[in-house]
Amino acid sequence: MNQRSSNLLDEALGLDQSIEPWPLRGRIVAIEDQVETSGSFVLHHILKRSLSPNSSNVSIFIAFSQPFSHYDRVLRKLGCNLVTQRDNNRFFFFDMLMLQCPGGDEGISPECGLIALYGKIYKTIVALPEVSSKNVTIIIDDLSLMEVAANGSSDYVLDFMHYCRTLTTEFDCSLIALNHEDIYSSADRPTFLLQMEYLADILIKAEPLATGLASDVHGQLTVLNKGMNYRQGSSRNKISNFHFKVKENVVECFYPGSQG
Protein backbone atom coordinates (compact mmCIF):
# COMPACT_ATOMS: atom_id res chain seq x y z
CA MET A 1 0.00 0.00 0.00
CA ASN A 2 2.79 2.36 0.96
CA GLN A 3 4.73 1.64 -2.18
CA ARG A 4 1.80 1.88 -4.49
CA SER A 5 0.47 5.21 -3.31
CA SER A 6 3.79 7.04 -3.15
CA ASN A 7 4.78 5.78 -6.54
CA LEU A 8 4.20 9.10 -8.28
CA LEU A 9 6.60 10.86 -5.92
CA ASP A 10 9.16 8.08 -6.25
CA GLU A 11 8.84 8.23 -9.99
CA ALA A 12 9.34 11.97 -10.07
CA LEU A 13 12.46 11.64 -7.89
CA GLY A 14 13.84 8.67 -9.77
CA LEU A 15 13.39 6.42 -6.75
CA ASP A 16 10.96 4.04 -8.41
CA GLN A 17 13.72 2.00 -9.92
CA SER A 18 16.40 0.29 -7.89
CA ILE A 19 17.70 2.38 -4.99
CA GLU A 20 21.13 0.83 -4.98
CA PRO A 21 23.15 2.81 -5.98
CA TRP A 22 21.15 5.67 -4.51
CA PRO A 23 19.64 7.60 -7.44
CA LEU A 24 20.03 10.93 -5.65
CA ARG A 25 23.80 10.59 -5.26
CA GLY A 26 25.58 13.88 -5.71
CA ARG A 27 22.30 15.72 -6.20
CA ILE A 28 20.68 18.58 -4.35
CA VAL A 29 16.95 18.49 -3.64
CA ALA A 30 15.20 21.69 -2.53
CA ILE A 31 11.68 21.43 -1.12
CA GLU A 32 9.55 24.57 -0.88
CA ASP A 33 6.31 24.51 1.04
CA GLN A 34 3.74 26.90 2.43
CA VAL A 35 1.76 27.26 5.62
CA GLU A 36 -1.29 25.59 4.10
CA THR A 37 0.69 22.73 2.58
CA SER A 38 3.54 21.49 4.69
CA GLY A 39 6.28 19.79 2.74
CA SER A 40 7.69 17.83 5.68
CA PHE A 41 6.08 14.66 4.39
CA VAL A 42 8.47 14.76 1.42
CA LEU A 43 11.42 14.87 3.83
CA HIS A 44 9.98 11.95 5.80
CA HIS A 45 9.40 9.99 2.60
CA ILE A 46 12.95 10.49 1.33
CA LEU A 47 14.34 9.63 4.75
CA LYS A 48 12.31 6.45 4.85
CA ARG A 49 13.43 5.45 1.35
CA SER A 50 17.05 6.16 2.13
CA LEU A 51 16.88 3.94 5.24
CA SER A 52 15.29 1.11 3.31
CA PRO A 53 16.66 -2.30 4.31
CA ASN A 54 17.66 -2.91 0.70
CA SER A 55 20.26 -0.19 0.68
CA SER A 56 23.40 0.67 2.57
CA ASN A 57 22.51 4.33 2.73
CA VAL A 58 23.44 6.50 5.68
CA SER A 59 21.35 9.52 6.61
CA ILE A 60 22.50 12.59 8.49
CA PHE A 61 19.51 14.53 9.73
CA ILE A 62 20.03 18.14 10.80
CA ALA A 63 17.01 19.23 12.81
CA PHE A 64 16.24 22.84 13.56
CA SER A 65 12.51 22.28 13.69
CA GLN A 66 11.61 19.27 15.85
CA PRO A 67 13.27 16.97 18.38
CA PHE A 68 14.21 13.38 17.68
CA SER A 69 11.07 12.00 19.34
CA HIS A 70 8.89 13.73 16.77
CA TYR A 71 10.63 12.18 13.77
CA ASP A 72 10.79 8.83 15.53
CA ARG A 73 7.02 8.89 15.96
CA VAL A 74 6.36 9.95 12.39
CA LEU A 75 8.72 7.43 10.81
CA ARG A 76 7.41 4.62 12.99
CA LYS A 77 4.00 5.14 11.42
CA LEU A 78 5.64 4.93 8.02
CA GLY A 79 7.24 1.65 9.02
CA CYS A 80 10.77 2.76 9.85
CA ASN A 81 12.46 2.51 13.25
CA LEU A 82 14.84 5.41 13.71
CA VAL A 83 16.18 4.20 17.05
CA THR A 84 17.36 0.94 15.52
CA GLN A 85 18.84 2.75 12.54
CA ARG A 86 20.65 5.14 14.87
CA ASP A 87 22.05 2.24 16.84
CA ASN A 88 23.21 0.62 13.62
CA ASN A 89 25.03 3.79 12.61
CA ARG A 90 22.81 4.28 9.59
CA PHE A 91 21.05 7.32 11.00
CA PHE A 92 22.77 10.31 12.60
CA PHE A 93 20.60 12.93 14.24
CA PHE A 94 22.02 16.39 14.90
CA ASP A 95 19.73 18.28 17.24
CA MET A 96 20.17 21.96 16.39
CA LEU A 97 17.14 23.26 18.25
CA MET A 98 19.24 25.13 20.78
CA LEU A 99 21.81 26.46 18.33
CA GLN A 100 22.37 30.15 18.66
CA CYS A 101 25.21 31.65 16.71
CA PRO A 102 27.08 34.54 18.27
CA GLY A 103 26.22 37.84 16.71
CA GLY A 104 28.49 39.84 14.43
CA ASP A 105 30.44 38.79 11.38
CA GLU A 106 33.85 38.46 12.91
CA GLY A 107 32.48 36.78 15.98
CA ILE A 108 31.78 33.59 14.10
CA SER A 109 34.11 31.12 15.68
CA PRO A 110 34.64 27.57 14.63
CA GLU A 111 33.65 26.30 18.04
CA CYS A 112 29.99 27.01 17.57
CA GLY A 113 27.66 27.90 14.81
CA LEU A 114 27.43 26.66 11.30
CA ILE A 115 31.17 26.23 10.78
CA ALA A 116 31.20 23.73 13.63
CA LEU A 117 28.14 22.01 12.18
CA TYR A 118 29.90 21.64 8.85
CA GLY A 119 32.93 20.23 10.66
CA LYS A 120 30.74 17.77 12.51
CA ILE A 121 29.09 16.52 9.30
CA TYR A 122 32.46 16.21 7.59
CA LYS A 123 33.90 14.20 10.47
CA THR A 124 30.85 11.92 10.55
CA ILE A 125 31.15 11.11 6.86
CA VAL A 126 34.89 10.57 7.01
CA ALA A 127 34.50 8.25 10.00
CA LEU A 128 32.12 5.98 8.10
CA PRO A 129 33.63 2.71 7.01
CA GLU A 130 34.33 2.42 3.30
CA VAL A 131 33.24 5.99 2.87
CA SER A 132 33.65 5.82 -0.84
CA SER A 133 31.00 3.18 -1.24
CA LYS A 134 28.48 4.56 1.17
CA ASN A 135 25.60 6.68 -0.04
CA VAL A 136 25.17 9.54 2.38
CA THR A 137 22.04 11.63 2.48
CA ILE A 138 22.14 14.94 4.36
CA ILE A 139 18.68 16.21 5.29
CA ILE A 140 18.05 19.71 6.66
CA ASP A 141 14.80 20.65 8.39
CA ASP A 142 14.56 23.53 7.79
CA LEU A 143 16.48 26.43 6.22
CA SER A 144 14.36 29.28 7.53
CA LEU A 145 14.95 28.13 11.11
CA MET A 146 18.64 27.80 10.32
CA GLU A 147 18.54 31.42 9.27
CA VAL A 148 16.91 32.31 12.60
CA ALA A 149 19.66 30.46 14.44
CA ALA A 150 22.19 32.42 12.36
CA ASN A 151 20.69 35.68 13.63
CA GLY A 152 18.98 36.37 10.36
CA SER A 153 22.11 36.19 8.27
CA SER A 154 21.02 34.47 5.08
CA ASP A 155 24.54 34.95 3.73
CA TYR A 156 25.91 32.77 6.51
CA VAL A 157 23.32 30.11 5.73
CA LEU A 158 24.19 30.30 2.03
CA ASP A 159 27.88 29.91 2.90
CA PHE A 160 26.98 26.81 4.91
CA MET A 161 24.92 25.45 2.02
CA HIS A 162 27.86 26.06 -0.29
CA TYR A 163 30.10 24.01 1.96
CA CYS A 164 27.46 21.25 2.12
CA ARG A 165 27.47 21.38 -1.66
CA THR A 166 31.20 20.75 -1.69
CA LEU A 167 30.39 17.59 0.26
CA THR A 168 28.18 16.45 -2.63
CA THR A 169 31.11 16.75 -5.01
CA GLU A 170 33.72 15.42 -2.61
CA PHE A 171 31.78 12.43 -1.24
CA ASP A 172 28.88 12.09 -3.70
CA CYS A 173 26.38 12.81 -0.92
CA SER A 174 22.85 13.89 -1.61
CA LEU A 175 21.60 17.05 0.04
CA ILE A 176 17.92 17.55 0.84
CA ALA A 177 16.71 20.86 2.31
CA LEU A 178 13.29 22.18 3.22
CA ASN A 179 12.44 25.88 2.99
CA HIS A 180 9.26 27.86 3.42
CA GLU A 181 8.31 29.74 0.29
CA ASP A 182 5.78 32.10 1.81
CA ILE A 183 8.28 33.56 4.25
CA TYR A 184 10.46 34.87 1.43
CA SER A 185 8.12 35.29 -1.49
CA SER A 186 6.63 38.48 -0.13
CA ALA A 187 9.99 40.22 -0.20
CA ASP A 188 10.82 42.46 -3.13
CA ARG A 189 13.42 40.10 -4.30
CA PRO A 190 13.24 36.62 -2.76
CA THR A 191 16.98 36.14 -3.14
CA PHE A 192 17.38 33.42 -0.55
CA LEU A 193 14.69 31.32 -2.16
CA LEU A 194 16.08 31.92 -5.66
CA GLN A 195 19.61 30.98 -4.58
CA MET A 196 18.30 27.60 -3.45
CA GLU A 197 16.32 27.19 -6.66
CA TYR A 198 19.44 27.80 -8.72
CA LEU A 199 21.40 25.39 -6.56
CA ALA A 200 18.87 22.57 -6.68
CA ASP A 201 18.99 19.69 -9.15
CA ILE A 202 15.48 18.71 -8.12
CA LEU A 203 12.98 21.35 -7.00
CA ILE A 204 9.81 20.21 -5.25
CA LYS A 205 7.05 22.69 -4.51
CA ALA A 206 4.13 21.85 -2.23
CA GLU A 207 1.31 24.28 -2.84
CA PRO A 208 -2.39 24.53 -2.14
CA LEU A 209 -4.83 23.82 -4.93
CA ALA A 210 -5.81 26.68 -7.18
CA THR A 211 -9.41 25.99 -6.19
CA GLY A 212 -8.80 26.35 -2.47
CA LEU A 213 -9.26 23.98 0.44
CA ALA A 214 -10.63 20.50 -0.04
CA SER A 215 -11.22 17.64 2.33
CA ASP A 216 -9.94 14.84 0.12
CA VAL A 217 -7.02 16.62 -1.47
CA HIS A 218 -4.51 18.41 0.71
CA GLY A 219 -2.47 20.07 -1.99
CA GLN A 220 -0.43 19.67 -5.11
CA LEU A 221 3.20 18.78 -5.63
CA THR A 222 5.22 20.04 -8.56
CA VAL A 223 8.51 18.25 -9.08
CA LEU A 224 11.03 19.78 -11.42
CA ASN A 225 13.77 17.27 -12.06
CA LYS A 226 16.52 19.04 -13.89
CA GLY A 227 18.32 15.80 -14.62
CA MET A 228 21.33 17.83 -15.48
CA ASN A 229 24.45 16.20 -16.62
CA TYR A 230 26.77 19.09 -17.06
CA ARG A 231 29.59 16.76 -17.79
CA GLN A 232 28.18 16.34 -21.22
CA GLY A 233 26.53 19.72 -21.08
CA SER A 234 23.18 18.04 -21.46
CA SER A 235 19.97 18.40 -19.55
CA ARG A 236 16.74 16.46 -19.37
CA ASN A 237 14.26 18.69 -17.68
CA LYS A 238 11.16 16.87 -16.54
CA ILE A 239 8.27 18.42 -14.71
CA SER A 240 5.59 16.44 -12.87
CA ASN A 241 2.52 17.69 -11.11
CA PHE A 242 0.12 15.70 -8.98
CA HIS A 243 -2.12 16.00 -5.96
CA PHE A 244 -1.47 14.54 -2.57
CA LYS A 245 -3.32 13.59 0.57
CA VAL A 246 -1.45 13.10 3.83
CA LYS A 247 -2.91 10.25 5.83
CA GLU A 248 -1.90 8.76 9.15
CA ASN A 249 0.47 6.10 7.88
CA VAL A 250 0.96 7.06 4.27
CA VAL A 251 0.84 9.86 1.75
CA GLU A 252 -1.28 9.25 -1.29
CA CYS A 253 -0.19 10.84 -4.54
CA PHE A 254 -2.48 10.84 -7.53
CA TYR A 255 -3.08 12.74 -10.72
CA PRO A 256 -5.72 15.46 -10.61
CA GLY A 257 -9.17 14.02 -11.07
CA SER A 258 -8.20 10.45 -10.34
CA GLN A 259 -8.72 10.23 -6.62
CA GLY A 260 -7.19 7.14 -5.11
Place this chain on the structure above:
Amino acid sequence: MAESICRALRDGALEGEHAPALTIKDSIASPFGFHVFCHVLSQLSSFILAGKSQSGGLVVVSFSRSPSFYLELLKNKGIDVVSSDKRIQILDCYSDPLGWKDRLIEAGNFTALSHEASNSSTANVLKDVKHMDKLYNSIVERGKGLIGGGKNRFSVAIDSVDEMSRHASTSSVAGLLSNLRSHDQVSSIFWLLHSDLHEARVAAVLEYLSSMVTSLEPLHQPANGHRGDLENLSLIEHNLKKGKFHVRIKRRNGRVRVMSEEVHIEQSGISFTSLSSEGAINQGLVPKVQFSLELSEKERIDRANVVLPFEHQGNGKPIQIYDGRRSLADSKHERQVAATEKVQTNEDSGGGEIIYFRDSDDEMPDSDEDPDDDLDI
Protein backbone atom coordinates in the same frame (compact mmCIF):
# COMPACT_ATOMS: atom_id res chain seq x y z
CA MET B 1 25.38 35.02 -33.15
CA ALA B 2 26.81 32.90 -30.38
CA GLU B 3 29.70 32.21 -32.71
CA SER B 4 30.31 35.91 -33.24
CA ILE B 5 30.70 36.36 -29.48
CA CYS B 6 33.20 33.53 -29.29
CA ARG B 7 35.10 35.02 -32.20
CA ALA B 8 35.20 38.42 -30.51
CA LEU B 9 36.66 36.84 -27.39
CA ARG B 10 39.09 34.89 -29.50
CA ASP B 11 40.29 37.97 -31.37
CA GLY B 12 40.86 39.77 -28.11
CA ALA B 13 41.92 43.35 -27.50
CA LEU B 14 43.48 45.88 -29.80
CA GLU B 15 46.65 47.60 -28.68
CA GLY B 16 45.86 50.36 -26.25
CA GLU B 17 42.26 49.29 -25.75
CA HIS B 18 40.41 47.48 -23.03
CA ALA B 19 39.84 43.77 -23.43
CA PRO B 20 36.45 42.69 -24.75
CA ALA B 21 34.22 41.68 -21.85
CA LEU B 22 31.12 39.49 -22.04
CA THR B 23 28.30 39.31 -19.49
CA ILE B 24 26.10 36.21 -19.71
CA LYS B 25 22.87 37.03 -17.94
CA ASP B 26 19.94 34.73 -17.16
CA SER B 27 17.10 34.33 -14.69
CA ILE B 28 15.28 31.47 -12.99
CA ALA B 29 12.63 31.41 -15.71
CA SER B 30 15.29 30.64 -18.29
CA PRO B 31 18.25 29.23 -16.37
CA PHE B 32 20.53 28.40 -19.29
CA GLY B 33 23.25 30.87 -18.43
CA PHE B 34 25.57 28.17 -17.20
CA HIS B 35 25.08 26.10 -20.37
CA VAL B 36 26.05 29.15 -22.42
CA PHE B 37 29.04 29.79 -20.14
CA CYS B 38 30.25 26.22 -20.65
CA HIS B 39 29.76 26.54 -24.40
CA VAL B 40 31.81 29.75 -24.61
CA LEU B 41 34.43 28.23 -22.30
CA SER B 42 34.91 25.16 -24.49
CA GLN B 43 34.99 27.21 -27.68
CA LEU B 44 37.59 29.64 -26.36
CA SER B 45 39.67 26.78 -24.94
CA SER B 46 39.71 25.10 -28.36
CA PHE B 47 40.82 28.31 -30.01
CA ILE B 48 43.57 28.81 -27.44
CA LEU B 49 44.90 25.28 -27.72
CA ALA B 50 44.80 25.44 -31.50
CA GLY B 51 46.84 28.63 -31.38
CA LYS B 52 44.10 30.53 -33.20
CA SER B 53 43.45 33.14 -30.56
CA GLN B 54 45.20 36.25 -29.37
CA SER B 55 45.43 34.86 -25.87
CA GLY B 56 47.92 32.17 -24.98
CA GLY B 57 46.17 30.88 -21.89
CA LEU B 58 42.92 30.82 -19.93
CA VAL B 59 42.33 31.29 -16.21
CA VAL B 60 39.01 29.83 -15.05
CA VAL B 61 37.85 31.30 -11.74
CA SER B 62 35.48 28.64 -10.41
CA PHE B 63 33.08 29.64 -7.67
CA SER B 64 30.03 27.54 -8.39
CA ARG B 65 31.55 24.29 -9.66
CA SER B 66 34.47 22.20 -8.58
CA PRO B 67 37.62 22.25 -10.74
CA SER B 68 37.11 18.58 -11.56
CA PHE B 69 33.83 19.51 -13.18
CA TYR B 70 35.59 21.80 -15.65
CA LEU B 71 38.32 19.30 -16.29
CA GLU B 72 35.73 16.71 -17.18
CA LEU B 73 33.68 19.15 -19.23
CA LEU B 74 36.66 20.08 -21.36
CA LYS B 75 37.76 16.46 -21.60
CA ASN B 76 34.39 15.58 -23.05
CA LYS B 77 34.88 18.25 -25.66
CA GLY B 78 38.19 16.69 -26.56
CA ILE B 79 40.37 19.08 -24.60
CA ASP B 80 42.70 17.40 -22.16
CA VAL B 81 43.61 20.16 -19.76
CA VAL B 82 46.31 18.29 -17.88
CA SER B 83 48.36 17.55 -20.91
CA SER B 84 47.51 20.72 -22.77
CA ASP B 85 50.84 22.30 -22.21
CA LYS B 86 49.51 24.10 -19.17
CA ARG B 87 47.47 26.59 -21.15
CA ILE B 88 44.46 26.37 -18.86
CA GLN B 89 44.55 27.04 -15.14
CA ILE B 90 41.64 26.74 -12.76
CA LEU B 91 41.55 29.03 -9.73
CA ASP B 92 39.54 27.05 -7.18
CA CYS B 93 37.20 29.37 -5.29
CA TYR B 94 34.76 26.51 -4.76
CA SER B 95 36.34 24.02 -2.37
CA ASP B 96 37.09 26.29 0.56
CA PRO B 97 36.24 29.88 -0.33
CA LEU B 98 36.09 31.18 3.23
CA GLY B 99 38.83 29.08 4.78
CA TRP B 100 36.43 27.14 7.02
CA LYS B 101 38.48 23.98 6.70
CA ASP B 102 41.62 25.74 7.87
CA ARG B 103 39.80 27.27 10.80
CA LEU B 104 38.41 23.89 11.81
CA ILE B 105 41.86 22.35 11.60
CA GLU B 106 43.20 25.14 13.81
CA ALA B 107 40.41 24.56 16.30
CA GLY B 108 41.58 20.97 16.47
CA ASN B 109 40.20 17.52 15.89
CA PHE B 110 39.57 17.96 12.20
CA THR B 111 41.37 16.40 9.28
CA ALA B 112 40.52 17.47 5.80
CA LEU B 113 40.93 14.69 3.30
CA SER B 114 43.25 15.68 0.53
CA HIS B 115 41.04 15.47 -2.45
CA GLU B 116 41.58 16.24 -6.09
CA ALA B 117 45.27 15.68 -5.59
CA SER B 118 45.63 14.89 -9.23
CA ASN B 119 44.35 18.29 -10.11
CA SER B 120 46.81 20.14 -7.94
CA SER B 121 48.86 21.07 -10.95
CA THR B 122 45.95 22.73 -12.64
CA ALA B 123 43.82 23.78 -9.70
CA ASN B 124 44.83 26.25 -7.05
CA VAL B 125 42.67 26.65 -4.00
CA LEU B 126 41.84 30.17 -2.90
CA LYS B 127 40.73 30.33 0.69
CA ASP B 128 39.81 33.96 1.02
CA VAL B 129 37.46 35.19 -1.65
CA LYS B 130 36.15 38.13 0.34
CA HIS B 131 39.06 40.33 -0.57
CA MET B 132 38.90 41.38 -4.16
CA ASP B 133 42.52 42.58 -4.13
CA LYS B 134 43.75 39.14 -3.23
CA LEU B 135 41.51 37.58 -5.85
CA TYR B 136 42.76 40.02 -8.49
CA ASN B 137 46.36 39.29 -7.64
CA SER B 138 45.74 35.54 -7.74
CA ILE B 139 44.10 35.75 -11.16
CA VAL B 140 46.86 37.91 -12.63
CA GLU B 141 49.55 35.73 -11.10
CA ARG B 142 48.03 32.57 -12.59
CA GLY B 143 47.60 34.25 -15.93
CA LYS B 144 51.18 35.49 -16.09
CA GLY B 145 52.36 32.06 -15.05
CA LEU B 146 50.55 30.61 -18.04
CA ILE B 147 52.01 32.87 -20.67
CA GLY B 148 55.28 34.12 -19.34
CA GLY B 149 56.25 37.71 -19.85
CA GLY B 150 56.37 39.74 -22.98
CA LYS B 151 53.46 40.63 -25.16
CA ASN B 152 51.50 37.47 -24.58
CA ARG B 153 48.06 37.73 -23.18
CA PHE B 154 45.65 35.50 -21.26
CA SER B 155 41.87 35.27 -20.99
CA VAL B 156 39.79 35.08 -17.84
CA ALA B 157 36.50 33.24 -17.24
CA ILE B 158 34.50 33.78 -14.02
CA ASP B 159 31.71 31.30 -13.50
CA SER B 160 29.72 33.23 -10.97
CA VAL B 161 29.80 36.95 -10.34
CA ASP B 162 26.85 36.30 -7.99
CA GLU B 163 29.07 34.47 -5.53
CA MET B 164 31.63 37.27 -5.73
CA SER B 165 28.89 39.83 -5.06
CA ARG B 166 27.77 37.90 -2.00
CA HIS B 167 31.19 38.19 -0.47
CA ALA B 168 32.18 41.69 -1.51
CA SER B 169 30.58 45.00 -2.29
CA THR B 170 29.41 45.86 -5.78
CA SER B 171 32.02 48.56 -6.13
CA SER B 172 34.89 46.23 -5.29
CA VAL B 173 33.58 43.56 -7.67
CA ALA B 174 33.22 46.19 -10.38
CA GLY B 175 36.70 47.42 -9.56
CA LEU B 176 38.16 43.93 -9.98
CA LEU B 177 36.47 43.39 -13.33
CA SER B 178 37.44 46.81 -14.57
CA ASN B 179 41.06 46.32 -13.53
CA LEU B 180 41.17 42.98 -15.29
CA ARG B 181 39.71 44.49 -18.43
CA SER B 182 42.26 47.26 -18.49
CA HIS B 183 45.23 45.03 -17.66
CA ASP B 184 47.47 45.05 -20.70
CA GLN B 185 48.01 41.31 -20.57
CA VAL B 186 44.35 40.37 -20.49
CA SER B 187 43.04 39.46 -23.91
CA SER B 188 39.36 38.87 -23.09
CA ILE B 189 37.15 38.20 -20.10
CA PHE B 190 33.67 36.75 -19.60
CA TRP B 191 31.42 36.04 -16.63
CA LEU B 192 28.02 34.67 -15.67
CA LEU B 193 25.36 36.57 -13.74
CA HIS B 194 21.88 35.59 -12.52
CA SER B 195 20.01 38.85 -12.91
CA ASP B 196 17.21 38.06 -10.46
CA LEU B 197 19.60 37.62 -7.55
CA HIS B 198 20.56 41.28 -7.58
CA GLU B 199 19.11 44.72 -7.65
CA ALA B 200 18.79 46.17 -11.10
CA ARG B 201 21.67 48.56 -10.50
CA VAL B 202 24.13 45.75 -9.87
CA ALA B 203 23.31 44.15 -13.19
CA ALA B 204 23.46 47.58 -14.79
CA VAL B 205 26.94 48.23 -13.39
CA LEU B 206 28.19 44.94 -14.82
CA GLU B 207 26.58 45.60 -18.16
CA TYR B 208 28.29 48.98 -18.38
CA LEU B 209 31.58 47.21 -17.84
CA SER B 210 30.91 44.82 -20.72
CA SER B 211 31.38 45.26 -24.41
CA MET B 212 28.98 42.36 -25.05
CA VAL B 213 25.90 41.33 -23.12
CA THR B 214 23.98 38.15 -23.77
CA SER B 215 20.70 37.68 -21.97
CA LEU B 216 18.47 34.64 -21.85
CA GLU B 217 14.71 34.92 -21.68
CA PRO B 218 11.91 32.41 -21.74
CA LEU B 219 10.29 31.82 -25.13
CA HIS B 220 6.79 31.86 -23.68
CA GLN B 221 5.59 33.86 -20.75
CA PRO B 222 3.27 31.69 -18.67
CA ALA B 223 0.06 33.43 -17.68
CA ASN B 224 -0.19 34.51 -14.07
CA GLY B 225 -2.14 31.46 -13.22
CA HIS B 226 -1.55 28.69 -10.79
CA ARG B 227 1.14 26.16 -11.29
CA GLY B 228 -1.35 23.33 -11.41
CA ASP B 229 -2.78 24.64 -14.63
CA LEU B 230 -1.77 22.09 -17.25
CA GLU B 231 -1.19 24.71 -19.89
CA ASN B 232 1.15 26.60 -17.60
CA LEU B 233 3.02 23.39 -16.80
CA SER B 234 3.67 22.59 -20.42
CA LEU B 235 4.79 26.17 -21.01
CA ILE B 236 7.18 25.94 -18.09
CA GLU B 237 8.52 22.65 -19.39
CA HIS B 238 8.92 24.22 -22.81
CA ASN B 239 10.79 27.13 -21.29
CA LEU B 240 13.20 24.74 -19.65
CA LYS B 241 14.30 23.32 -22.96
CA LYS B 242 14.30 26.42 -25.13
CA GLY B 243 14.78 30.10 -24.73
CA LYS B 244 15.50 33.37 -26.43
CA PHE B 245 19.13 34.37 -26.68
CA HIS B 246 19.66 38.11 -27.07
CA VAL B 247 23.05 39.58 -27.81
CA ARG B 248 24.01 43.22 -27.53
CA ILE B 249 27.42 44.17 -28.85
CA LYS B 250 28.97 47.59 -28.36
CA ARG B 251 31.18 48.45 -31.25
CA ARG B 252 34.32 50.55 -31.00
CA ASN B 253 32.69 53.30 -33.02
CA GLY B 254 29.91 53.50 -30.47
CA ARG B 255 27.26 51.66 -32.47
CA VAL B 256 25.29 49.02 -30.68
CA ARG B 257 24.29 45.86 -32.51
CA VAL B 258 21.41 43.78 -31.18
CA MET B 259 20.71 40.24 -32.36
CA SER B 260 18.46 37.45 -31.24
CA GLU B 261 18.45 33.71 -31.60
CA GLU B 262 16.70 30.73 -30.19
CA VAL B 263 18.64 28.49 -27.85
CA HIS B 264 17.86 24.79 -27.36
CA ILE B 265 19.09 22.61 -24.56
CA GLU B 266 19.33 19.04 -25.72
CA GLN B 267 20.86 15.77 -24.61
CA SER B 268 23.87 16.45 -26.76
CA GLY B 269 24.37 19.96 -25.48
CA ILE B 270 23.34 23.45 -26.43
CA SER B 271 22.46 24.66 -29.90
CA PHE B 272 21.48 27.98 -31.43
CA THR B 273 19.02 28.55 -34.23
CA SER B 274 17.45 31.63 -35.70
CA LEU B 275 14.21 32.76 -34.13
CA SER B 276 11.27 30.91 -35.64
CA SER B 277 8.01 32.71 -36.36
CA GLU B 278 5.42 32.68 -33.64
CA GLY B 279 3.20 30.35 -35.59
CA ALA B 280 5.76 27.64 -35.64
CA ILE B 281 6.33 27.97 -31.92
CA ASN B 282 2.65 27.75 -31.18
CA GLN B 283 2.33 24.67 -33.38
CA GLY B 284 3.73 22.60 -30.63
CA LEU B 285 1.21 23.87 -28.11
CA VAL B 286 -2.01 23.44 -30.11
CA PRO B 287 -3.85 20.29 -29.05
CA LYS B 288 -4.23 17.71 -31.74
CA VAL B 289 -7.89 17.46 -32.72
CA GLN B 290 -9.68 16.61 -35.93
CA PHE B 291 -10.75 20.08 -36.85
CA SER B 292 -8.66 23.09 -37.55
CA LEU B 293 -8.23 25.44 -34.61
CA GLU B 294 -6.02 27.86 -36.40
CA LEU B 295 -6.52 30.49 -39.04
CA SER B 296 -4.96 30.40 -42.45
CA GLU B 297 -3.03 33.42 -43.64
CA LYS B 298 -5.96 34.68 -45.76
CA GLU B 299 -8.35 34.24 -42.86
CA ARG B 300 -6.00 36.18 -40.62
CA ILE B 301 -5.84 39.06 -43.09
CA ASP B 302 -9.59 39.10 -43.53
CA ARG B 303 -10.13 39.16 -39.82
CA ALA B 304 -7.72 42.03 -39.43
CA ASN B 305 -9.61 44.00 -42.08
CA VAL B 306 -13.03 43.71 -40.51
CA VAL B 307 -14.33 47.07 -39.36
CA LEU B 308 -16.16 46.63 -36.12
CA PRO B 309 -19.38 48.66 -35.81
CA PHE B 310 -18.29 50.66 -32.78
CA GLU B 311 -14.63 50.86 -33.62
CA HIS B 312 -13.37 54.39 -33.93
CA GLN B 313 -11.85 54.78 -37.35
CA GLY B 314 -9.99 57.91 -36.34
CA ASN B 315 -10.58 59.58 -39.67
CA GLY B 316 -12.41 62.59 -38.32
CA LYS B 317 -15.79 61.69 -39.72
CA PRO B 318 -18.76 61.64 -37.36
CA ILE B 319 -19.37 58.13 -36.25
CA GLN B 320 -22.19 56.48 -38.08
CA ILE B 321 -23.74 53.63 -36.29
CA TYR B 322 -25.58 51.26 -38.48
CA ASP B 323 -28.64 50.13 -36.56
CA GLY B 324 -29.90 47.78 -39.19
CA ARG B 325 -32.41 50.07 -40.80
CA ARG B 326 -31.69 51.43 -44.15
CA SER B 327 -32.79 54.95 -45.09
CA LEU B 328 -35.18 55.18 -48.01
CA ALA B 329 -32.50 56.29 -50.36
CA ASP B 330 -30.29 53.40 -49.52
CA SER B 331 -33.03 50.83 -49.70
CA LYS B 332 -33.98 51.89 -53.22
CA HIS B 333 -30.41 51.44 -54.33
CA GLU B 334 -30.39 48.15 -52.53
CA ARG B 335 -33.38 46.78 -54.41
CA GLN B 336 -31.72 47.46 -57.71
CA VAL B 337 -28.51 45.92 -56.66
CA ALA B 338 -30.06 42.98 -54.87
CA ALA B 339 -31.71 41.82 -58.05
CA THR B 340 -28.41 41.21 -59.68
CA GLU B 341 -26.34 40.03 -56.80
CA LYS B 342 -27.42 38.25 -53.66
CA VAL B 343 -24.15 38.38 -51.93
CA GLN B 344 -22.00 41.44 -51.59
CA THR B 345 -18.62 40.58 -52.83
CA ASN B 346 -15.66 42.68 -52.04
CA GLU B 347 -13.79 43.78 -55.04
CA ASP B 348 -11.49 46.13 -53.26
CA SER B 349 -8.44 45.17 -51.28
CA GLY B 350 -10.29 42.42 -49.48
CA GLY B 351 -11.85 44.51 -46.73
CA GLY B 352 -14.28 42.51 -44.62
CA GLU B 353 -17.79 43.67 -43.91
CA ILE B 354 -20.47 42.90 -41.46
CA ILE B 355 -23.83 42.54 -43.16
CA TYR B 356 -26.72 42.86 -40.81
CA PHE B 357 -30.33 42.42 -41.78
CA ARG B 358 -32.85 43.47 -39.20
CA ASP B 359 -35.64 41.01 -38.56
CA SER B 360 -38.30 43.49 -39.38
CA ASP B 361 -38.27 46.99 -40.76
CA ASP B 362 -41.16 47.90 -38.53
CA GLU B 363 -39.06 47.41 -35.49
CA MET B 364 -38.33 50.68 -33.79
CA PRO B 365 -34.91 51.19 -32.40
CA ASP B 366 -34.73 50.98 -28.64
CA SER B 367 -36.16 54.25 -27.54
CA ASP B 368 -36.11 55.17 -23.89
CA GLU B 369 -33.55 52.76 -22.71
CA ASP B 370 -30.33 52.98 -24.53
CA PRO B 371 -28.23 50.20 -23.07
CA ASP B 372 -25.17 51.88 -24.38
CA ASP B 373 -25.93 55.17 -22.73
CA ASP B 374 -23.02 54.91 -20.45
CA LEU B 375 -20.62 54.12 -23.26
CA ASP B 376 -18.74 56.67 -25.20
CA ILE B 377 -19.85 55.81 -28.68
